[in-house]
Amino acid sequence: MRVHIIGGGNLGSALAIGISKFTKNVDVVMTRRNLQQIQSLASDVIKISSSNKFEIDKADIIILTIKPYQVDAVLQEILPHISQKIIASAVSGCSIHSLEEKTNHAHHIVRIMPNIAAQFGASATCISYSESSKNVGTQVQDLFSQLGIAVTIEEKLMDGATVLGACGTAYALRYIRAAMQAGIEIGFDAQTAMAIASQTVKGAALMTLEEKVHPEQLIDRVTTPQGCTIVGLNEMEHQGFSSSLIKGIKTSFHKIKDMKS
Numbered sequence: 517m518r519v520h521i522i523g524g525g526n527l528g529s530a531l532a533i534g535i536s537k538f539t540k541n542v543d544v545v546m547t548r549r550n551l552q553q554i555q556s557l558a559s560d561v562i563k564i565s566s567s568n569k570f571e572i573d574k575a576d577i578i579i580l581t582i583k584p585y586q587v588d589a590v591l592q593e594i595l596p597h598i599s600q601k602i603i604a605s606a607v608s609g610c611s612i613h614s615l616e617e618k619t620n621h622a623h624h625i626v627r628i629m630p631n632i633a634a635q636f637g638a639s640a641t642c643i644s645y646s647e648s649s650k651n652v653g654t655q656v657q658d659l660f661s662q663l664g665i666a667v668t669i670e671e672k673l674m675d676g677a678t679v680l681g682a683c684g685t686a687y688a689l690r691y692i693r694a695a696m697q698a699g700i701e702i703g704f705d706a707q708t709a710m711a712i713a714s715q716t717v718k719g720a721a722l723m724t725l726e727e728k729v730h731p732e733q734l735i736d737r738v739t740t741p742q743g744c745t746i747v748g749l750n751e752m753e754h755q756g757f758s759s760s761l762i763k764g765i766k767t768s769f770h771k772i773k774d775m776k777s
């Protein structure tokens with residue numbers, strides 16, 4: 517399979533690296549204008565180019581990882597050179613319908629919302645496609661399920677997926693940073709605090725992913741009556757821990773809606 521990634525920035529590069537590490541028999545072409553920035557990623561599996569048209573006719577899946585305002589120019593450039601392709605767009609806020617119109621209904625459009633942990637085979641990718649693109653949607657899902665988990669969702673949930681799955685990486689990293697800072701105050705050096713905080717988050721995530729039980733049930737396993745965990749947790753809640761997360765996630769969600777209107 518050949519995947520053609522247009523927009524070798526943060527997300528595009530993470531996808532290219534993830535594909536090269538975690539899939540078999542998938543080649544990548546990745547493009548951006550400032551090629552210098554991705555020179556180090558060029559390999560047997562990843563070809564890089566500053567031309568979006570480079571070998572695009574050979575692509576099985578074209579992935580768009582560009583900003584919304586770059587979509588029209590990129591499509592104008594590539595459309596005369598492709599026919600009947602699968603175009604998987606990670607562009608936030610750009611609907612399947614608008615992409616179908618922009619591509620004259622001549623291609624299969626799939627919306628994807630991966631995150632940059634695809635680089636480590638750990639993305640939470642949400643995928644949407646219309647009924648008429650079901651077969652190709654399944655192909656895209658197969659690819660992304662090798663880069664982490666890949667779930668099909670209704671398109672109306674895509675803004676929510678952007679916040680929970682893509683922005684969510686930043687929220688989780690901020691938790692790790694805060695835990696590190698506390699760890700340093702308690703006496704750890706920064707590197708050790710980072711390793712402990714990160715591995716603890718990874719372990720907690722593995723428990724919910726593998727056991728599929730509500731986090732609160734798992735918290736019960738850690739909290740001894742009158743112990744140190746419950747007093748810390750309750751103090752965090754008194755200070756608005758869950759409330760601030762919920763409010764932050766909803767603020768990001770409303771911002772996406774505002775940007776579209």
Ligand SMILES: NC(=O)c1ccc[n+]([C@@H]2O[C@H](COP(=O)([O-])OP(=O)(O)OC[C@H]3O[C@@H](n4cnc5c(N)ncnc54)[C@H](OP(=O)(O)O)[C@@H]3O)[C@@H](O)[C@H]2O)c1
Nearest residue numbers: 523524525526527548549550581582583586606607608682
């Ligand atoms: N970052 C994330 O975690 C994440 C997660 C999910 C979805 N997304 C979405 O993915 C898209 C990209 O986000 P990002 O964070 O990766 O942005 P980014 O780092 O700015 O990457 C965009 C890339 O597109 C390239 N580009 C711009 N115009 C181009 C053109 N005409 N032809 C080819 N390449 C072009 C830019 O490089 P040059 O200027 O060198 O061309 C840049 O490297 C956005 O729509 C974002 O909402 C991002």
